[in-house]
Amino acid sequence: MTDGKPILAVERGGAADSLAARPKIVGARVKRTEDARLLAGKGTFVDDRRVSGLLHVAFRRSDHSHARIKQIDCDDARGMPGVVAVFTAEDMASVNAIFATSRMKDYHATAITALARDKVRYVGEPVVAVVAETRYLAEDALELINIEFDPLPVVIDPEEAAKPSATLLHEEAGTNVLCAREFRTGDVDQAIACAAVRVSGRFRFRRKSPLAMENRTYLAEYDAGRDELTLYSSTQVPGIIRDALSEALDIPGSRLRVVAPDVGGGFGGKASLYAEEILVAFAARRLGQPVKWTSDRMEDLASTSQGFDQIVDAELALDAEGRALSLQADVIGDVGAYSIYPWTAVIEPVQVVSFLPGPYKIPNYRGRVRGVATSKPPMGPYRGVGRPTSAFVTERLMDMAARKLGMDPVALRLKNMIQPNEFPYRIGSGIVWDQCAFTECLDAACEQADYSALRARQARARAAGHWFGIGIACYAELTGIGSRISVAPGMPINTGTETAKIAIDSTGAITAAFGVASMGQGLETTLAQVVAEHLGGRVEDIRIIQGDSAAVPNATGSYASRSAVLAGGAATLAAREVKEKLVRAASHLLEASADDLAVEDGKVTVVGTDRALTFRQLARAVYLEMGRIPSDKREELTSTRTYDPVFGTSATAAHLAVVEIDPSTFEVKIERFVVAEDCGRLINPMIVDGQVHGGVAQGIGAALYEEVVYNDEGQNLTASLVDYIIPTATEVPSIEVVHIEKDSPTTLGGFRGMGEGGTIGAPAAIANAIADALSPFNIDIFELPVSPERLFRLIENATTDRKESTHGHEA
């Protein structure tokens, strides 16, 4: 690796299928091709870009949660040596506001502008931008700016904010409830009346930051001669940003390009349009010089979109045999100050009610949701989007019900799960599951963990005074969604397709361009595997272009566990077509029937002979050696194909956590973590493992550590990594992953998306394990994260109650 040789190697071994003597490239544990540069520090992130004449931006941000801007005085800052420009909203009147519109009824869009106009609505909202020769000078100049605020009542508690009497953040909306929706199937009230067992709770999943390792960074370059603007952005969605900036700045897409080079993590936090992106693009064009802004960690924690933060009142009713009869839930989602573009404020809270029934047959369902604006940074997509909360609520209710019924939680789940012969199955919220491996995953997780032995171990541990718990969580998610599903929420853009543009050039090299944008998940490797498989090329000869709005006409990006399914499908179609062209050319040149030709390892061979042409020889013949192929038979070795899975597919997993709690200090230790997952056909098992590990690590963060805390004044108390605590390698156990490879019947290649799943199951599994460990004290877990402080309170209250009720005195 250090001597510059490619580290790529297809592991050829263990060819299980005797018919396929040569290894399949799809399914091989190919080492990530991008790692050669990323691990050696040779990656190029936005902040690494060196351009002459670069100017630097610093933002003066609101220190008020909610206030009217009375006056801004920037004169001293403008006059400071080294300062090139100072911008306020007034200076940006020519920039169009962007709205995340939706056709959904009871939804209110809010204007997105680069700098706050008239009002600020959260601490950290950009108000003034200083452009200077260095970041140091820009920050010095911030101190010379005087902003006169007229404080307004803060809007912090979403339940208070939902009341008609509440102070409004957006007067023009007439309410703080930016979206409201209800799903209803069957008759919940009737079902409850017949139920033998009812379990319910008020569940709280706290606010979280996506916290990518690379902070958001934007660098814009303007070519005045051509009136062309290029924004280098640490984004997951370069195409979406290109389209939004085109609208904001009135520049056609042909002269506006958004490039996401190497990106250091996103997790949803880089999947939306940001004010800073608009400002940097605007300033570069206005000033005719390149302009950059690099977020620092404090700005990241204060202004990057946040995740989760829901209050869920839910009740599950079952009959005496443990069959679920009904589920009802009332959800309040704290969506922050603005409805984020393009996903809208609907994205998190509505997903919670959409996915609450999960993998279970629950005939009667009622899910009500309100997304409520508060004076906090906007809610945006975060790995799992809504589903971590759904799984937390439903899986907790399942465990509570099992306990009440005296049933084993695994048995109760298996009894209620949609069985293999019952697909496709429509759940109460209207989602249709295709052939999902619900029971298979749960069985596999239990087998891997040796569930019955674990229960025996738990009995021994309890007898010895240990607090030992086992927790299970099952879930399903929609992945790789196609045109039909994405159209449903009525968002400003629908993203159901993906395009692959594959070309073999005159040197015989293969370039494949996509609209996806890898933020570390290895798409350069997995897409090269798919192309290699269907084109007959070698993985190491394929260059993948992605993260560039100019690569294909519509390049939305990577989000929603879509890239393997959509880009993989498009790659399959385009690669097959290029292969057909290669075969036709080779058939002519080798004077052999197409049926006698085999394409593999970058050459076309007449089967059973040593006659072959390499891609390079073929390409020269097609492009450079006129006369070898008659002009009417000469075809350019290219293909552009778009794939739409129409409905998309689904992915599923069962997580099993084993925890031990210190009975004195209440520290939680995760002893074991098992994941049995089905993401359909695996493209690269090593990358899938890595995705699961990373997702579970973030789920552990959500379960035990991570919480964005705002005080009553709307100040962020967790504005640094001293106080916003994430799990480190020490806190993440070794994770055991079992793959249940059930090819998706609805997608090309059988792929199902899987980028988010780890984060969906882990919080619920850990919550259940903790509740299981504490079940002798009748303690249930309703709130995440379970900090030691929260456990201390729960245990103190429970033991005090118990002492009082059993002995009537305090020990």
Next chain:
Amino acid sequence: MKPPPFEYLSVDSVQAATAALAAANGEGKLLAGGQSLMPMLNFRLLRPSVLIDINRIPDLAYLKDEGERIRIGALTRHRMIETSELVARQLPVLSEAMGHVAHLAIRNRGTIGGSLSHADPAAELPMMSMLLDAELELASAKRRRTLSASEFFVAALTTDLAEGEMLVSVSFPKMPPSAGWAFEEVARRSGDFALACVAICLERSGDRVSHVRIGMMGVGDTPMRATETEALLTSGRPLDDHLVAAAVGSIRASVEPNTDLHASADYRRHLVGVLAERAIRRAWSRATEARHG
């Protein structure tokens, strides 16, 4: 997040450093490992006119055996102390505590002088110097003086260092070979500031505790000694479950913890008792009968 403007001065002697400090009229700051100073500068919480870089002063980073005491130079990195065989042999409780000082990357740069001068109430070294009755040697342009740890630490983030004065070394009395010791800490994650921490050195005489020192932190504005609990343990009663329980009650009663984002006062009070019990039992099991009383 960039620091405000400042002058930078690199010095090569304690004399030059203290002279520069004096010349700065209270607006100078010494730069050693920079592990607390640089974040404070970047947050613009500090605005020194001049940063006096002492990293190039020779002979300020050392661990010395002075017979009765171990002397450690102010510029000694945490990692050197953590891995020192001398410290492991003569001050084993300090050796163990060093592993809890933040993370390895920070221990590679951070210095003992910097940590003590910064006087963070949740940092291990101020507490360990209280526990071990350390003496701190201070130098100014005019004089040198020595203070005990209890005199040096005035309040959270506040020491007795005068303007123009710097810490040059700290010395710890060696622990008796027969002493038992323990260091118990609870933090949200390994390397984080302690929610509560108890460290103990004790000597035993038969079934009784003859000498004990208990340091604790995370349960008040500053690190402190649990003097009432120390007195209880050496009151002549045999060390049994009753005495341990009394000690736990005593230490809990003696603290007035603060509530913050990570832990309430009640939880911290609970923890200090749990940790005290663990520490007493562990130290007791490690102590051997002293040869001379």
